[in-house]
Amino acid sequence: MTLSPDTTELVARARADLRMGVPIVIGGSLVLAAETLQDARLSALQLSGQDLTLAITDWRAATLKARAYDGDLARIRVPSDAPVSWITAIADPADDLNAPMKGPLHSMRGGDPRDARLAIALTKSARLLPAVLMAPATSPPANLTHLDADALGQTLETPSPLLPLVSARLPMDVSEAGRLHVFRPEDGGEEHYAIEIGQPARDKPVLTRLHSACFTGDLLGSLKCDCGPQLRGALAQMGAEGHGVLLYLNQEGRGIGLVNKMRAYSLQDQGFDTVEANHRLGFEDDERDFRLGAGILTRMGFSRVRLLTNNPAKVAMLQANGLEVVERVPLKVGENRHNAAYLATKAAKSGHLL
């Protein structure tokens, strides 16, 4: 290994740059995240006389009634005198209801959308709104993070390997025989946890829960979802049976991050359901990567599970990634009058079993 950063490290650096509002270079394009765009940077680009485009996903384009000629994304021409607020209004649906007519918006046809597609995927993985300002990278400053398009594509496709860091005894109210294991992705991303209860045999099916972080439900007792009761219910069942393993995956908000989840909640206050809110923000309804959970279970030596879930997609993903799901164990707890519509939407639109 040389002293220079490799692709994985450059990608991690690029995420931090996007979050700070610093431009990066992907292939032949200069890229800035719309969410963190600053006046001075936009003015500098406009002064250079370059053609600017704003790339958004097909979901966001549909909300804005803009044509998505690239299929999964649309590249909108940015007027040469557009202020930052013009770009923010396209990227962020917060103000859609007050100002529903934006535009007319001109979508670009032709040209190669590849850099834009990669830039949007990277921006999602940085937990920012999926909207990026793009310009041709004619003579970009050498001190910007430069990413090769092929290498970036490959890095985004493959989950970063997880390193087991530490594990220690953790007596809990559901079981005194608890252990917490912490795993860190090689790319320095967010850590994930496994809570092992008892000493489940590695050669038998283990009672398992893949839990996605929900700050509002797990910690605050939010009534908008069923996460808190599911977390405690799963642990209680493992305690009662004497063994089990619960993965606590830091994929807040079905993988869009807490900031975007709260943006989705704000849209839900305007009457949109949980799936529509994700789409208006430009996200898929579920952005999680469950290969992560499969990787941790395999690393811990498990190959067969009894999976606590109502979500058939979790069962399918584990099976596709080499784990045998010998049984799906339903986990129906915590329904209340605030989350009844949310649970009904998950059943109707996301295939959850009632």
Ligand SMILES: Nc1nc2c(ncn2[C@@H]2O[C@H](COP(=O)(O)OP(=O)(O)OP(=O)(O)O)[C@@H](O)[C@H]2O)c(=O)[nH]1
């Ligand atoms: N984007 C978004 N995320 C939400 C919303 N409500 C809850 N979440 C997130 O959804 C995730 C909860 O999903 P899980 O309980 O792991 O899984 P599931 O897909 O519902 O399947 P089960 O295993 O049956 O519970 C957590 O990451 C929550 O933060 C919402 O309205 N919008």
Ligand SMILES: [Zn+2]
């Ligand atoms: Zn929740």
